[in-house]
Amino acid sequence: MVEPCENQGTPDSSTPELNPLGSYQWKGRNRSVWNKFQDWRTSFIQHNSSTKKQLRLFKKSKSSGESKTGSFARYLGSVSLPQKRRRKDVTEPDKVIEETPVISSLSPTPEVPVWDVSNFSLVDGRLVRTKGEEQDAFHTRSRAGSCVSSTEAVLGDRAETDPNADGNADFESKNQFNNVKGLILKRKKKQNKKKTSSSPLSPDERSFHGSHESLGFVEILDLNNEKDVTIRALHSSIFGEQFCFEVITSKCSRCFGCSSILERDRWIENLRRFVQPDKDNFEREESSLSLWIHEAKGLPNSGPGSRASYFCEVHLDGSLYGRTSSKTPESGAAFWGESFNLKDLPSFLGHVTLHLLREGKEATGVGTVTLALEGMREGGERWVPLGGEVTLRLRGRYRKLCVLPLVQYKEFAEYLTWKYLKLSRAMEPILSAREKEELGRSLIYVLQSTGQAKEFLVDLGTAEITRYDFQDSLIFRENTIVTKAIEEYMKMVGQTYLQETLGPFVTRIYDSTDSHEVDPQRCSLEELNENKEHLWQSCEEVVQRILDSQRSFPPELLVVFSMWQEKVASWNRPELGSQMVSACLFLRLLCPAILSPGLFHLSPEHPKPLAARALTLVAKVLQNLANFTRFGEKEDYMLFMNGFLEQYWDGMSLFLQTVTDLDSEVAPAGYEGSIDLAYELATLHFLLCGIFKGVHQQTKDQMEPLATILKALAEGLPVPECITQDQR
Numbered sequence: 001m002v003e004p005c006e007n008q009g010t011p012d013s014s015t016p017e018l019n020p021l022g023s024y025q026w027k028g029r030n031r032s033v034w035n036k037f038q039d040w041r042t043s044f045i046q047h048n049s050s051t052k053k054q055l056r057l058f059k060k061s062k063s064s065g066e067s068k069t070g071s072f073a074r075y076l077g078s079v080s081l082p083q084k085r086r087r088k089d090v091t092e093p094d095k096v097i098e099e100t101p102v103i104s105s106l107s108p109t110p111e112v113p114v115w116d117v118s119n120f121s122l123v124d125g126r127l128v129r130t131k132g133e134e135q136d137a138f139h140t141r142s143r144a145g146s147c148v149s150s151t152e153a154v155l156g157d158r159a160e161t162d163p164n165a166d167g168n169a170d171f172e173s174k175n176q177f178n179n180v181k182g183l184i185l186k187r188k189k190k191q192n193k194k195k196t197s198s199s200p201l202s203p204d205e206r207s208f209h210g211s212h213e214s215l216g217f218v219e220i221l222d223l224n225n226e227k228d229v230t231i232r233a234l235h236s237s238i239f240g241e242q243f244c245f246e247v248i249t250s251k252c253s254r255c256f257g258c259s260s261i262l263e264r265d266r267w268i269e270n271l272r273r274f275v276q277p278d279k280d281n282f283e284r285e286e287s288s289l290s291l292w293i294h295e296a297k298g299l300p301n302s303g304p305g306s307r308a309s310y311f312c313e314v315h316l317d318g319s320l321y322g323r324t325s326s327k328t329p330e331s332g333a334a335f336w337g338e339s340f341n342l343k344d345l346p347s348f349l350g351h352v353t354l355h356l357l358r359e360g361k362e363a364t365g366v367g368t369v370t371l372a373l374e375g376m377r378e379g380g381e382r383w384v385p386l387g388g389e390v391t392l393r394l395r396g397r398y399r400k401l402c403v404l405p406l407v408q409y410k411e412f413a414e415y416l417t418w419k420y421l422k423l424s425r426a427m428e429p430i431l432s433a434r435e436k437e438e439l440g441r442s443l444i445y446v447l448q449s450t451g452q453a454k455e456f457l458v459d460l461g462t463a464e465i466t467r468y469d470f471q472d473s474l475i476f477r478e479n480t481i482v483t484k485a486i487e488e489y490m491k492m493v494g495q496t497y498l499q500e501t502l503g504p505f506v507t508r509i510y511d512s513t514d515s516h517e518v519d520p521q522r523c524s525l526e527e528l529n530e531n532k533e534h535l536w537q538s539c540e541e542v543v544q545r546i547l548d549s550q551r552s553f554p555p556e557l558l559v560v561f562s563m564w565q566e567k568v569a570s571w572n573r574p575e576l577g578s579q580m581v582s583a584c585l586f587l588r589l590l591c592p593a594i595l596s597p598g599l600f601h602l603s604p605e606h607p608k609p610l611a612a613r614a615l616t617l618v619a620k621v622l623q624n625l626a627n628f629t630r631f632g633e634k635e636d637y638m639l640f641m642n643g644f645l646e647q648y649w650d651g652m653s654l655f656l657q658t659v660t661d662l663d664s665e666v667a668p669a670g671y672e673g674s675i676d677l678a679y680e681l682a683t684l685h686f687l688l689c690g691i692f693k694g695v696h697q698q699t700k701d702q703m704e705p706l707a708t709i710l711k712a713l714a715e716g717l718p719v720p721e722c723i724t725q726d727q728r
Contacts, residue, residue, distance in 0.1 A: 110145075113138040114239055117256040117267055125274055127221040127247075127254070139257075141239040146320040147363035148313060148355050221247060221254050229275045231268055232344050235322035236604040243601075247271065260496055261601050262673040269674035280406040280678050287345040289316075289352065289373065291396040293324055294381075295335040296356055298389035300366070308358055310334045310366065312392070315353040316345065325605040326359050337606040338598065347400070349373060354394070356386050366390060373398040401686055404713065406678040411719040412709050413681060416443065417450045419706075421459055424481045426703055427691070433479045435691060440484030442684040448492070449677040454556065457486060458563045461580065465568070475576075476583040483588060490589045491600060493556040493671040498593050498600055501549040505542050506597045509611050509618075516614035519637045532640060538614065539621045539644060546590065546622075547651050550658055553666040557585070558659060565660040578656040585659070586626035594619040621645070625652055685713055 115138045121130040129137050223229060230248040234255065238244065243258040245268050258264040272279065293312050309326035321342055327334040353370045357363040367386025379397035386392055416423070420443060427439060447453040460482035465475060476483050516535045517523040523531060561584075565577035594615050597603040607615060620638070624631060625645050631638040658664045689710050692700060700707040705720065712719040 110143055111140045112143045112239075112255060114141050114241070114244060114255050114257045117258050117263070120256070122270060122274065125222065125224040127223075141241070143255075144238050144240075144320065144323060146313060146315070147357050148315070148365065148368075221249070221252075223247075223249065223271070223275060226250065226275065231271045231275070233264060233268060235340060235342070237323045237325075242604055260499060262495055262671075265674045266672065269676070282405060284403050285347050285400060286343075286403055286679055286682070287347055287349065287398070287400045288343040289340070289345060289376070289396065289398050290379075291340040291342070291352070292381075292394060293336050293338055293340070293354070294393040294395065295333055295337070296329075296386070296390060296392045297333045298391055299329045299332045299334060300390075310356060310358055311363075312336070313355040313357065314340055315355065316342070317349050317351060318353075335606070338604075352376075352396070352398075354384075354386075354392060356390065356392065367392075371396070399686075401679070401682045403678050403682040406681075408713070409678065409681040409685075411705075412685060412713060413446070413450060413677075415706055415709060416446055416684070417452050420447065420452070420456050421463070422703070423706070424460060425463075426699060428481055430695065430699070431481070431691065435687075436479060436481050437484045438687055439684075439691075440481045440486075441488040442680060442687060443481075444485045444489045444492070445675055445680045446677065446684060448489070448671070449675045449680065453489060454560055454563070457482070457489060457560050458567070460485065461560070461564050461584075462567045465576065465580070475580055476587060486584055487588045487592075489560075490554075490557060490585070492673065493554045494589060495601065495673075497549065497552050497554050498589075498602060500552045501545050502542070502590070502593055502597075503602055505538075505545060506594070506602045506615070508541075509538065509614050510597075510603060510607060512611070512614070514614075515610060516617050518617065518640075535614075535617055535621075536641070536644060538618050539641070542594070542618055542622065543625065543648055543651075547648075547655050550655075551665060553659055553664075555666050555668075555670050558662065558664065558666050561585075561660045562662045577660055578653070581656050581660055582626045586623055591619040591623050591626075594622065625649070628652070685710060689714060 119129050119131050119137045120127050122128075226249050228250060230246070232246060234244045234246050236242040236244075239255070239257075241257060243261055243264045245256055245258070245264055247254045247256070256267070258267065291314065293314075296310065296312075299310060307328060309328050311326045312324045313320060314322045322340050324336045324338045327336055351370050351372055353368060355368050356366040358366055367388070367390045369384045369386050369392065371384070376396045376398040377400075379395070381393065381395040383391045383393050424443075428436075431439065443456070444453055447456045464480070464482050476486070514534045515523065515527060515531050516538060517531050518528065518535055520528060561577075561581045564580050565574070568574060568576040568580070593600040593602060596606075597615070598606055606612070617638075620635075621641055621644065624641075625648055628645075628649060630642045630645060659666075688706070692707060692710060709719050711717075
């Protein structure tokens with residue numbers, strides 16, 4: 001697969017002088033991060049940084065001395081001296097605005113080309129198709145249009161029928177007014193004078209089914225001289241497929257499909273780096289919304305045998321950002337359990353509106369509620385009224401972060417890099433489960449960027465063993481900072497592995513109508529034998545896929561697991577290595593991915609009851625197999641699977657040995673995702689500031705200079721140069 005990265009071509013006489021930071025590397029781990037920052041700063045000041053890097057779609061070869069996990073230098077290449085900080089404080093009271101159920105009219109769902117990003121390269125700021133035939137470079141998808149009558153739909157109809165509108169009006173009305181950035185473009189139109197198009201799109205170009213000349217126009221997307229470019233991920237419900245992103249310029253909008261979330265994030269980051277190569281040099285504001293739509297109750301009774309289905313739309317300030325799948329209610333309740341993680345939101349957004357609609361030839365509105373985003377900063381789960389007896393259960397958190405220039409986080413990054421053990425030990429007994437999850441996630445992303453993620457997991461993993469005094473059954477069973485960090489790390493580096501290993505199996509179960517129910521109290525005796533056969537076959541499929549997955553196994557996990565094995569072997573407890581890997585890999589990754597495919601990007605929606613029960617039973621068998629444990633009297637209906645467990649014990653034992661052996665053949669390529677280090681440091685700073693508000697002063701004093709660093713960053717003051725590796 002061809003991927004975006006920096007140009008590594010052979011230099012010639014016409015090539016500009018390279019940025020010295022491109023080849024600058026930090027030598028040895030005994031040097032403090034502060035000294036590394038100073039070496040970088042000196043090099044950068046002395047260099048004429050007027051040259052803009054070119055991003056191309058070729059793999060970057062790493063020198064033997066470069067850390068595979070990356071280092072600060074990889075993220076500081078575009079950072080200059082810190083700028084003066086501007087503080088922005090925006091507050092708005094919590095609002096729940098109950099609205100009258102809407103009368104809905106389905107807006108147009110235009111056919112839009114989704115371009116296969118693997119066919120494109122980013123060359124000199126232009127997206128150019130570099131391989132594949134023209135007819136294979138894209139596939140058309142119906143873009144989700146809002147089913148709710150809205151201002152956007154009215155404006156879109158006007159633009160489409162107004163003969164005096166400019167040449168791009170028809171294209172934009174169909175693709176912009178109801179998409180994730182339609183509101184922005186409308187506001188820009190209000191502010192700017194109408195300008196004539198130098199090359200208006202013809203009807204063939206708008207439909208993308210015209211001549212080769214029209215395809216030639218969309219084959220190249222020029223980002224040069226564009227001041228206002230929006231590059232953002234799209235929710236899977238927009239096109240009915242995962243891993244898409246959109247590039248919106250002042251002239252057009254283009255949508256691209258990727259093969260994985262890692263590929264999508266890499267492209268988004270590289271495109272943003274081109275549009276704003278010095279973004280780490282300035283203070284910026286980042287807004288995001290994490291929204292879970294769980295279920296609705298009190299739905300209208302449509303009579304016995306009704307097959308009515310319901311879905312929800314998510315609108316931000318009137319623009320459609322996503323919709324749930326359609327669910328048929330039972331006893332007046334419909335369950336979705338779907339998430340919307342919306343990042344890089346415009347800072348001016350004020351409200352999120354949820355519309356509950358009933359499917360039909362024309363979707364009809366059931367109820368609507370509007371929530372103030374500022375009122376969702378604390379997060380939490382709640383029921384909200386939609387009108388009448390209908391209520392919706394949701395959980396949401398809105399976050400608006402002030403991200404400082406990256407260089408201002410140097411002392412904070414030093415502390416996290418060298419004192420993660422001290423921080424973890426101090427935080428463990430005082431944090432809630434949710435706070436441990438957030439801290440573990442943020443820590444692992446920061447340490448992955450600084451090259452310390454593996455050491456962090458090895459140190460905390462071995463500390464976990466001694467914490468329980470070698471009580472094997474408790475290892476990685478509790479929700480601790482290390483277990484949450486390990487979960488996030490495995491999801492981060494193992495996404496491709498999960499897709500290749502479990503993706504086809506999950507898809508088959510979702511599409512299957514076969515029952516796997518083997519509890520006699522839940523199914524008839526006539527169905528029992530056939531259901532047992534279905535469960536046995538599905539377990540064989542998934543176990544065989546895992547045992548055969550060695551070549552796609554993430555090399556980062558192999559390193560961590562092998563280092564755990566070395567530690568316990570030095571304690572004369574080599575059997576602990578397999579138990580640690582089993583508890584980590586199966587309890588925290590593979591079985592949860594089978595139970596909840598949506599959380600691991602294996603499916604865009606929650607499984608239906610038939611599939612959910614099948615996945616639950618398969619995960620139960622797989623976990624017993626990984627634990628080398630038979631079913632007992634508590635689950636006597638599963639006793640027939642003990643023969644299956646015994647059949648695959650030898651294969652599972654060999655697999656656990658393989659993934660702890662550094663000489664094993666695994667995937668050659670490691671983690672190739674993209675991490676915004678400044679954003680992750682800002683997130684961790686925000687989280688720790690909130691935690692420290694409730695921490696006893698004695699604990700703060702024991703963790704110095706962390707408290708001083710957090711306070712200085714919050715107030716925009718300089719931080720003493722005080723953190724070194726020797727202070728761990």
